[in-house]
Amino acid sequence: MSTDAIVLLKEDHKEMRRLFKAFQDAEEGPASQRQKLVNQILEALTVHTYLENEVMYPEVRRLLPDLEDDILESYEEHHVADLLCAELVSMDADDERFNAKTTVLIENVSHHVEEEEQEWFPKVRDALGRKQLQEIGEKMIALRADAPRTPTAPKAIKKALDAVTA
Numbered sequence: 196m197s198t199d200a201i202v203l204l205k206e207d208h209k210e211m212r213r214l215f216k217a218f219q220d221a222e223e224g225p226a227s228q229r230q231k232l233v234n235q236i237l238e239a240l241t242v243h244t245y246l247e248n249e250v251m252y253p254e255v256r257r258l259l260p261d262l263e264d265d266i267l268e269s270y271e272e273h274h275v276a277d278l279l280c281a282e283l284v285s286m287d288a289d290d291e292r293f294n295a296k297t298t299v300l301i302e303n304v305s306h307h308v309e310e311e312e313q314e315w316f317p318k319v320r321d322a323l324g325r326k327q328l329q330e331i332g333e334k335m336i337a338l339r340a341d342a343p344r345t346p347t348a349p350k351a352i353k354k355a356l357d358a359v360t361a
C-alpha cells in the first residue's frame with residue numbers, strides 16, 4: 196500500500212466520486228437509501244477534510260509558500276462544505292430541501308476536488324520529493340484513526356468554528 200500523500204488523498208476522492216454517483220442514481224429513490232448514502236458522504240468528507248486541514252494543507256503551506264493562495268482558497272472551499280454538511284446532518288431525507296442541498300454539496304466538492312487534482316497537487320508532486328510526500332502520507336495515516344467521523348463530532352465542530360473565528 197502506498198503511503199504517498201497525494202495517492203492517499205486521490206483514493207479518498209475516488210471513493211467520494213463513487214458515493215456522489217450512487218446518490219445521483221438514487222435521487223428519485225426511497226428516503227432511507229438517500230439518507231444512508233448521505234450519511235456515508237458526510238463521513239467520507241468529514242474524515243478527508245480533517246486530514247487535509249490538519250496535515251496536508253499546513254505542510255504544503257509551510258514547504259511551498261508559492262502555493263499559499265491555492266491553500267487559502269481550499270480552506271474556504273472546505274468551510275463551505277462544512278456548513279452544508281452541518282445542515283445536512285440534522286436534515287431528514289423527506290425534507291423538500293434534502294436533495295437540493297446534497298446536490299449543491301456534491302457540486303461544490305466536485306469542483307474543489309478537480310482543482311486539487313488538476314491545479315495544485317501536480318505542483319506539489321513536482322516540488323516535493325517522494326520521501327517528503329511519504330512522510331506527509333504517514334502523518335495522515337496515523338491521524339486517520341482519531342479523525343472525526345460525523346460533522347457533529349467535537350473535532351469537526353471545532354474545525355468549522357476555527358474557520359469562522361480565525
Ligand SMILES: [Fe+2]
Nearest residue numbers: 247269307311
Ligand atoms: Fe480538499
Ligand SMILES: [Fe+2]
Nearest residue numbers: 204247308311
Ligand atoms: Fe481533497
